[in-house]
Amino acid sequence: MSPSKTTTKSLPTTPLRPATGRRRMSLGRYTVYAVLLLLAMFAVGPMLLFAFNALKSRSALAESPLGVPTSPRWHNFLDAWQQAGMGVGLRNSLIIVTATALGVCVIACTAAYAMSRLRVAGSTFFIYYLLVTTALPIQLFLVPLFYMWTKAGLYDSLLGLIIIYWAVFSPFATLLVRSFMVALPKEYEEAARLDGAGEWRVFSRVVLPMVWPGLLTAALVSGLQAYNEFLLAVTFIQSTEKMPVSTAFFAFKSGYTQDYTLISAGGLIMVIPVLIAFILLQRRFIEGYTSSGMTG
Known part of the structure; x- marks a missing residue:
């Protein structure tokens, strides 16, 4: 018997192609x-x-203007703090930012509720009016506003500056909060009214908790704008003890002796609070902006 011959069939092989998709x-x-x-x-x-x-x-x-400091001089921050009056400026800025954010939130949420939920005559006109006012430059109103504030006794006072910030920052905040309220379902409010809740109770117990992200975003935006604003602050505040940190730093920078190391230290002191606030609240800040959509 002859040994059986086993035949192996060769399978068709396909050439390997380079992974161009992965490379791309x-x-x-x-x-x-x-x-x-x-x-x-x-x-x-x-x-x-x-x-x-x-x-x-x-x-x-x-x-070496661009080099790394070999022997750091940490007392530059203390010198800038004392010479520029950064402590008084930060205190005034804290008062201005807090009062501006609270006032803008009150104005924005009440105005947005009236335009989105109540039957107000001419609400569409008010929406276009707010859009126009946000586009107008504040320089148009400086001269008449300066005259009015001088006559009213609000010139060179923190309250006068805060009232101006309320008027300047409220239109955008109102449109932002209104976009949140328009997206809310009205069934919750109707159920609360069926249970006997009045308009104020519906507004404070039902609507406000649901638009809290919008209010927080409006407070952050207006607070940061009030902290960084310079033109109105330098126009309506002249006393050194009432200057916010932006004008206090400007007065220090415009002094006769130009020590750029102290100017850099003072500017860094001014920037650090904004960086800390943004790092801590950046998630809510971005979520509030993206979830609003500015619809309606």
Whole structure:
């Protein structure tokens, strides 16, 4: 008997193709990472250079404006704090920001509730009016407002500046909160009215808890704007003990002796509270903006 011959059939083989799709995906991902890295350097670079200059001496700053401080001078922050009056400025800014945020929230939520839920004659006209007022530059009203505030005794007072901020920042906040209220279902309010709740109870117990993200966003926006605002503050506040931190820093920067190390330290002191507030509240800030949609 002859041994049986086993025949093996060769399976058809397909040539391996290069994973061009993966390469394109990885290349696109690396490109996105590179762009994000450049944007991060563009955003953080000036702040880092600002901090380096604040820790140098005047001679070290003149020798190496872009270098890292070899012997940090931490007392520059104390000198800037004392010479620029940053403590008084931060206290005044805290009063202005808190009062502005609270007042804008009260005005915005009541006006938004009236335009979105109550039958107010001419509510559409008021919406267009708010849109127009947000687009107008404040420089148009400086001269008549200065005359009115001088006659009313509100010039060079924190209350007068806060009232101006209420008027300037409330239109946008009203439109923002109204966009939240328009998106709310009316069944909750109708159920509360069937249970015997009045209009104020419906507003305070039903509507306000549901539009809390919008109110928080309006408070953050108006508070940051009040903290960073300069033109109205330098126009309507002249006394040194009433200056917010922005005008106090400007007065220190415009002094006769230009010590750029102390100017950098004072500017960093002014920026740090805003950075801390944004880092702590950035999630709610972004969620409030994206969930509003400014619809209706």
